[in-house]
Amino acid sequence: EVIHAGFYYKNGSKKAEMCVRGRRLLYRYLDDRNINHRQCGKWVIATTSEEEIKLHELLTNGHMNDVEGLSLLTPTQVQAEETWLRCEGGALSSVHTGIVDSHHLMKSLRRDIVDFGGDIITQHEVYQIETRAQGGFIVWIKHSEHDSFRIECDQLINATGLWGGIWWNQLGEHSAHQLYTRYALGRYWQLQGKSP
Numbered sequence: 001e002v003i004h005a006g007f008y009y010k011n012g013s014k015k016a017e018m019c020v021r022g023r024r025l026l027y028r029y030l031d032d033r034n035i036n037h038r039q040c041g042k043w044v045i046a047t048t049s050e051e052e053i054k055l056h057e058l059l060t061n062g063h064m065n066d067v068e069g070l071s072l073l074t075p076t077q078v079q080a081e082e083t084w085l086r087c088e089g090g091a092l093s094s095v096h097t098g099i100v101d102s103h104h105l106m107k108s109l110r111r112d113i114v115d116f117g118g119d120i121i122t123q124h125e126v127y128q129i130e131t132r133a134q135g136g137f138i139v140w141i142k143h144s145e146h147d148s149f150r151i152e153c154d155q156l157i158n159a160t161g162l163w164g165g166i167w168w169n170q171l172g173e174h175s176a177h178q179l180y181t182r183y184a185l186g187r188y189w190q191l192q193g194k195s196p
Contacts, residue, residue, distance in 0.1 A: 003027070003037070003098035007062030007070060016065045023096065035104045042097035043073070046089025055092045062094075069095035082195065129156070131171055 003023055009016035030037045046052045055072060062070045073091040113120055121141065127148075128140040137156045142148035158164050165179030 001099050001102045003039075003096075003100055005042070005062070005069065005094045005097045006065050006067045007058050007092075007094060009061075009065065011061055011064040020066055026100070027096075027098070029108075030100060030105070033108050035108055036101035037098055039096060039098040041069075041093065041095045043078070043091040043093055045078070045085070045087045045091050047087055049088045052089030055090065058092050067094075067096070069093075084195075126167075129167060129170060 003026060004019055006016055006019035006023060009019055027037070027039065029035075044055060044058060046055050059070055059072060071093050073093050075087050075090050078085055078087050078091050110120060124141050124143050126139055126141055130138040130140075132138060132152065136152060136154040139151045139153065139156065140148060141151065158167055160167050162181055165181050168179045
């Protein structure tokens with residue numbers, strides 16, 4: 001449920017371009033639809049002076065990705081705002097990082113799809129995707145062992161999360177660019193009450 005600013009992604013990559021443009025469009029969409037969100041910002045902390053180099057790299061990468069609202073904070077500035085926080089190398093501040101109520105966002109997107117004449121199919125499984133000779137795709141879908149059908153489309157959005165690389169690789173024509181899933185662990189805590 002994080003709205004990322006876009007400073008982590010490799011400059012010139014589609015991921016960086018879509019994250020930055022997508023964030024701007026998403027905030028506008030959330031405001032227009034009155035969907036709960038908060039542009040709360042984020043700090044990336046350098047706990048040691050050696051880690052400060054990484055902050056400068058992230059700042060440079062963010063500027064190259066056209067991410068606005070980035071600045072470096074000195075350890076003194078960090079301590080002045082959060083006295084309990086220990087950081088030797090300061091922080092990178094990203095004011096446009098935010099959070100969103102993802103359930104209401106999904107409900108709104110679902111409404112938009114239906115309102116624009118689209119269909120939403122649930123309780124079905126995509127089991128094969130083919131590329132058409134004339135361009136586009138054939139998507140094979142099944143509800144049970146004996147109940148399957150296909151959908152043909154000119155464009156296909158691969159929004160399959162952790163399975164994105166698997167589906168990409170099955171298309172075959174992209175064999176020179178195989179994708180592999182790399183797992184990473186994030187930990188999130190929520191503070192109850194006032195910040196110490």
